Amino acid sequence: MPALMRRRETGGRIDRARPLSFTFNGRPCTGFAGDTLASALLANDVSIIGRSLRHNRPRSIMGVGYSDPGAYLKLLENGASRTVLATQIDLYDGLMAESLLPWPPPSLMERLRRDQPKAPGADPVHTSMRPDFSAESGFAHCDVLVVGGGPAGLMTALTAGYAGARVILADDGVALGGSLLWCTAAIDGMPSDEWLADAEQALRGLDDVRLFTRSTVTGIDGRGHVVILREIPDASGATGRQWQVWKVVAKQIVLASGTIERPFVFPDNDTPGVMLTSAVLGYSRQFALRPVDGPIALVGNNDRTLELAARMYDEGLPVETVIDARREIRAEMIAAMCDRGINLFGGHVVTRIAGDTHVDYLEVNHLGDGKVDGNKRRFDCRFVATSGGWNPRIDLLRQAGGSVTYDPTVAALVPSGLGSISHAVGSIAGNGSLGFAFSSGRDAGAAAARAAGFTGGDDITVPETDAQAGPTTGMGLWQVPQSGLSNRARQWVDWRRDMTTSDHTTAGRGPDETWLGGIADTLLTPPRPMVSFDFVTMNVDKRPDPPLRLLPAHPLYAARDAAFRRTGGWLSPAYYPVEGATPEEAVTQEMHAARNAAGLIDLSLLGKIEVAGEDSPEFLEYLYCTKMADLPVGTARYGRLLDDGGTVVDHGVVVRLDYDRFVIHTSAGNDGPVCDWFESWLASDLKGMSVLVSPLTSAWATLVLAGPRARQVLLELDRDIDVSTGAFPFLALREGKLAGAPVRIVRTGNIGEVSFEISVPANYGRALWETIAMTGSRYGLRPIGELAMHRLAAEKGRIDIPGLAPRSLTPFDLDPAGKYRLKEQDFVGKNALARARSGPQDRSQLVALRSEDAAIVLPQSGTIVPLDGSADHRQGRIILSFDSDAVGQPVTLALVVNGHQRLGDTVRVSSRNGSVPARIVKPFVYDPSGRRRFG
């Protein structure tokens, strides 16, 4: 296939001193630093880069930047592959690219062979669809955000920056400049390149101006919040691996995002060798690429086509013909063509391109009223530059709540309402002239700075330019009329998905919709260019969310290789692995130690809230469903908090430190909500009560030393507290020193053994745990994880452990023994509780289940169904089930509908492995007399 473009010896923004090697479909190629993959392919005479999806048409590079609709290739990196847009990928040494669908298409025999089963390993191994990438995010605030780094955006940023505003300018290009990168006009008497360099230097000299290149604004909401995706080349120059996601809050947003050239639609306009005029200019100025030798034709419907024709001619290219669909063309443009001897055919359109994989010649007809007519003319040519007009980039405007209207002058949708955008400047406003870009940028920059509270900027001089003044006029011609065309003539609007004007009324599908082919309101189309869902969801930090809270002695647990679990936002040991033992055996060993020697449990994750003040006893009496006001000073009591509906929202031990001072404990992670809940009562119904609520969770570490030998361990430690049974009874509080640290110790017994709940200022927590563990090892002490702790409590018939019971249970539901009584005093949830007790039943209630075969441990994932019912009639679920050494049989706690009335009934426990019958019983209570925990 003949080449499309050739590299010039000089010029461009490439670094010829830094040659780079790469491969395309296995073929060795070379390029230079500063090349994109697309420009390097063109320079290596690659004219066809693959084939289209539906019709197997050859596809070539036709655009520059991310406006190219079809230049998607496969990049192979580290055993993975990703799909990239060749025009957006910077070339780096060693790059390996392949066609997504290779050209030419496989023959029938090849396809039949391909469909045969392959031997393992027959294909190269590219297991992942996406290689690893790193991304970090950041927040930025500014007075003025400028989207687009073309002439209008640069002028806006300069003006606002000089006025003193904090400015962020984001541009998706590799370099700032936009259309200035291929502009040949003089600005303030100097070449545009020099003016651009000066402007960039001036911006970099302003302290509060930040310039983001390779940065795409992917979203704007209605409140001025903007997301910018920034690509950072890595050390090798490769892109696509390192990203920054900036979340920007801007007081003023100025949209200077410019326009996108759309291709002129005519038959066979997808033939390799047809390229957008902006691409021809871009590849020429940036990459020193020029069309191959041979006649060149330009096809379009607007002034830009003619401007480009003159410029290409002046650069020595063999431009012979310009075919312009417009009948009326400005006199100076006609003169410019005549002066150069270029044949200009106004009011004509291309009706055919001869050649399948390259351009041989064009056939051209006159365009009459709604049809092509007249004699067919034929022009030899090898390269076609085409322009169907310029579409303002309105996608961000629409995201920001702005509106658009059709402007027939430029044949495009232009902004009519700005939404949360402050200003739209430059060509997006429908005027593509350089002078307008500068003046509108200056005005918007000054206005935005003023709105953000800065004066100045109005006196900034608008640069003078010799570029043509006035709007770029165009003609809305969306396809060549079908009459007079052969049936096979297809006019392409979506190169990637093979959409033609006869396929749909839309101008493309999916991500390509409205991209190039036509005009449409883009409110519902995705942001462009396409971005990974990683960035859409902002899940780029690769860190747990929310953050993990660590226990004071966490490093000690980590050193023991504890298996952790997340409880209420805390990272808590689930169990401590034992070499040679399964996790289940390790848990069993921990339980055995707690029942027969001693165990050490870290309960620092429980919430701790001090409730103080003159009215604190009455306050707690009203908030808890158990009595609290009569709690003697220096003692503790277990209590439950209910909501207005009478269901349990939290529970824990309440310790009375003084007449007017309590510390209440909440379940893990629930201290914040409980604290807020208390405050809300004090701000409403209980307003006027003198109660002071202080959250203290992290200030204290809480360790529970439990088991028959716990007291012996304590006796080994230096202390000023008498821990003997007589001096330190059940649920008593003692304050003093232990191992030199100030402590509060409460005698508890939740797991059914003698327990000392030791609270110590958190900075002592780690050392105290270490000391107790070391001392206790002589007595068989083992650290106890959450799993063993839950099971030990379950052996006592308790499930009120966070995470195990749903918050839809009343104290009655949790009390199969029927011991709970409503207290006389009023309390939150009392009325609802009374109604629930006397009203309709059908409530889930805590019971135990016992298999008819005592050796069977019922499955913890089991659901409970009637004995003769189907699995669809779910009546409850098992919440904890395990084989208990201490009890001597399996322990299974479950929530069953009306469980308390159904004691003795037989149900079926259904699980993935089948179903087994089980009887509903009262929870078995280990050590029912309480002798062990009182001892």
Added chain:
Amino acid sequence: MADIIAASPLRDEARDNVAARIQRNGLLARENPTRHKLLVVTDGSPAVSKSVAAALGVPLPEAADALTGDDPCCYRLAANRWLVCYEKGYALGERLMRTSSGMAASVNDVSDGYVSIQLSGKLAYDLLVRGCEQDLHRRAFGQGRFAATQIAAIDVLIHAAAEPDSYELVVDRSLAMDLWMWLKDRAGDLSA
């Protein structure tokens, strides 16, 4: 048996008996373990606030995200709830507790519940904006400003210190290591 010794949650990050620190590219982050903290809660009555302020030596700030004083400095956490941080005058806590007894005020020593991290250097701002939604630019967050905000989704109190390019971060001790590792990780990415 020897008495046990209190230790910060960042103890393992400390070296050679020097508190945990990160020094990279002109950025210095260091824990300040000598910063004491008191949680003060009152019933909101002006008389109580006045008495507490008198014992404290600085007024209790009333506006949201406001602070008063330097040492001690007083952050307003919520309505009628303040965090007092101080280094000098260890007796301040006891004095405040004595003052509060008998009046509708509660004072708790929460020095172990929070960790203070001082961040300074020209890159301190660049580091913080990687994870903090609050506008920390010197124009919007000048010397003496304070905010209860988040860094990398971790709740922190942040205070623009008297020295230029310096911030004090106060974080719940259970989250201190998470924040520290985030600072350490991101500081490595910063270029001088």
